[in-house]
Amino acid sequence: xxxxxxxxxxxxxxxxxxxxxxxxxxSAHGFRGATVDQIANQAGLSKPNLLYYFPSKDAMFxxxxxxxxxxxxxxMREIDASGDPLxxxxxxxQRKLQMSxxxxxxxxxxxxxxxxxxxxxxxxxxTDLRDLLQEKEAVLQGWMAAGKINQTHPxxxxxxxxxxxxxxxxxxxxxxxxxxxEDPFDAAPxxxxxxxxxxxxxxx
Amino acid sequence: xxxxxxxxxxxxxxxxxxxxxxxxxxSAHGFRGATVDQIANQAGLSKPNLLYYFPSKDAMFxxxxxxxxxxxxxxMREIDASGDPLxxxxxxxQRKLQMSxxxxxxxxxxxxxxxxxxxxxxxxxxTDLRDLLQEKEAVLQGWMAAGKINQTHPxxxxxxxxxxxxxxxxxxxxxxxxxxxEDPFDAAPxxxxxxxxxxxxxxx
DNA sequence: CGTGACTTTGACCAGTTGGTCAAATCCAAC
DNA sequence: GTTGGATTTGACCAACTGGTCAAAGTCACG
Numbered sequence: 001x002x003x004x005x006x007x008x009x010x011x012x013x014x015x016x017x018x019x020x021x022x023x024x025x026x027s028a029h030g031f032r033g034a035t036v037d038q039i040a041n042q043a044g045l046s047k048p049n050l051l052y053y054f055p056s057k058d059a060m061f062x063x064x065x066x067x068x069x070x071x072x073x074x075x076m077r078e079i080d081a082s083g084d085p086l087x088x089x090x091x092x093x094q095r096k097l098q099m100s101x102x103x104x105x106x107x108x109x110x111x112x113x114x115x116x117x118x119x120x121x122x123x124x125x126x127t128d129l130r131d132l133l134q135e136k137e138a139v140l141q142g143w144m145a146a147g148k149i150n151q152t153h154p155x156x157x158x159x160x161x162x163x164x165x166x167x168x169x170x171x172x173x174x175x176x177x178x179x180x181x182e183d184p185f186d187a188a189p190x191x192x193x194x195x196x197x198x199x200x201x202x203x204x
Numbered sequence: 205x206x207x208x209x210x211x212x213x214x215x216x217x218x219x220x221x222x223x224x225x226x227x228x229x230x231s232a233h234g235f236r237g238a239t240v241d242q243i244a245n246q247a248g249l250s251k252p253n254l255l256y257y258f259p260s261k262d263a264m265f266x267x268x269x270x271x272x273x274x275x276x277x278x279x280m281r282e283i284d285a286s287g288d289p290l291x292x293x294x295x296x297x298q299r300k301l302q303m304s305x306x307x308x309x310x311x312x313x314x315x316x317x318x319x320x321x322x323x324x325x326x327x328x329x330x331t332d333l334r335d336l337l338q339e340k341e342a343v344l345q346g347w348m349a350a351g352k353i354n355q356t357h358p359x360x361x362x363x364x365x366x367x368x369x370x371x372x373x374x375x376x377x378x379x380x381x382x383x384x385x386e387d388p389f390d391a392a393p394x395x396x397x398x399x400x401x402x403x404x405x406x407x408x
Numbered sequence: 409c410g411t412g413a414c415t416t417t418g419a420c421c422a423g424t425t426g427g428t429c430a431a432a433t434c435c436a437a438c
Numbered sequence: 439g440t441t442g443g444a445t446t447t448g449a450c451c452a453a454c455t456g457g458t459c460a461a462a463g464t465c466a467c468g
Contacts, residue, residue: 002444002445008436008444008445010434010435010444010445011444011445028320028321029236029320030234030236030237030316030320031237032233032234032236032237033234033235033236033237033320035424035425035426036425036426036427037424037425037426045446046446046447046448047426047427047447048427048428048429048446048447048448049445049447051427051428052444052445052446055427056426056427057425057426057427108319108320111315111319111374111375112234112316112319112320114374114375114377114378115312115315115316115319115374115375116232116233116234116237116312116316117232117377118377118378122377122381125378125381126381129378129382130381130382133382150402152395152398153391153394153395155383156388156391156392156395157395159371159372159375159379160368160371160395160399162371162375163367163368163370163371163375164364164367164368166367167363167364167366167367168363170315170318170319171315171318171363171366171367173318173321173322173326174318174322174329174333175363177326177329177330177334178333178334178337178359179359184360187357187360188360190357191357191360191364194356194403195364195399195403198354198402198403199398199399199402199403212414212466214414214415214464215414215415218415239454239455239456240455240456241454241455241456250416250417250418251417251456251457252417252418252457252458252459253415253416253417255456255457255458256414256415256416259457260456260457261455261456261457
């Protein structure tokens with residue numbers, strides 16, 4: 001039996017290897033499209049051995065999610081209500097874009113799930129994400145009321161940032177196919193900065 | 205045997221029912237997540253009967269794609285090089301947004317495929333979409349050179365329109381979960397119009 | 409009607425998949 | 439090095455999946 005109290009050296013190593021492999025496979029094929037065999041292969045372990053560490057495919061997925069969600073939401077947490085409004089938002093956009101560049105698999109994992117109705121994720125999202133959004137929405141509204149940034153719908157503003165930044169990870173194949181040899185991430189930062197600067201800079 | 209020359213009344217009806225069911229199921233679960241049985245059920249036919257009309261699950265998916273891609277690209281085709289630049293782009297954004305509202309399943313079908321690397325779709329995209337984008341990119345560049353709209357990266361501008369509008373269909377569950385009872389499509393048109401108006405209106 | 413083509417289906421098949429289990433092997437601490 | 443728990447695995451299973459097929463049923467039309 002697996003002892004969860006004090007993980008051994010081997011447990012730590014294998015658990016990490018499995019989650020890394022699960023991220024690779026789940027993000028590329030979605031939950032149903034991924035097979036335990038694939039993950040086992042990717043992790044360099046046998047299938048029964050995987051199921052020694054995680055009782056089921058579902059458990060692997062759930063564990064992976066709860067490990068990633070926190071990191072995924074970090075860029076939004078860092079938005080500082082006491083900073084300069086426009087610069088805070090622009091910095092957030094750049095952090096999100098950087099996440100798409102550095103962690104595209106994580107982005108696709110979430111995208112896969114949400115597109116299919118988030119059957120295994122809605123609970124987590126409807127607590128963590130909902131609360132965090134509500135908090136930052138209030139911050140945005142404060143900035144708008146103070147005339148620091150243009151008036152607009154705060155929720156849609158956040159959606160737009162998610163959509164624009166994650167697009168480069170989630171639709172990577174399409175973007176690269178259409179851009180040829182040019183790296184999408186070369187021009188994206190400047191494009192998004194310009195977009196949100198024009199959108200939000202107060203008319204004064 | 206199935207006679208493809210002159211479809212009978214029954215052939216027309218069943219083919220349509222199958223493609224409608226396939227859209228429903230493929231868009232909700234992705235290609236691999238969908239089962240032929242599910243589609244048969246949804247269409248009100250038996251599984252062998254489905255396979256009488258389409259030789260394989262793959263053929264169903266391919267047929268569905270080639271039927272939808274044209275419609276999907278229509279809003280972009282309608283961009284008129286001789287129209288008013290800013291209004292043409294704003295109208296395009298609204299058409300795309302309307303597509304997300306009226307045909308969310310189609311949007312999710314494409315999203316599902318592309319997120320997973322578009323294994324069955326890249327060919328179609330890399331001809332039809334690539335050509336169309338190249339054409340409209342030239343139009344945008346003309347408008348920018350003439351000072352009719354602000355200078356910006358035309359490809360990223362198009363990507364941003366796709367990302368923002370399709371987000372409302374593809375991430376529907378997340379958006380609705382965060383917006384509560386309010387309909388996302390109430391405020392989205394105005395938000396996007398404002399966004400692109402501020403982005404593109406020349407500084408003069 | 410009757411007849412030939414079109415349509416539908418129950419039974420079936422081989423391959424895949426998530427998961428089990430008992431036995432074997434490994435490892436750390438005494 | 440012995441021992442007891444931790445780890446690994448080959449063999450296996452039931453459910454599911456895409457697809458086949460021969461036989462039965464239905465339809466249009468002369």
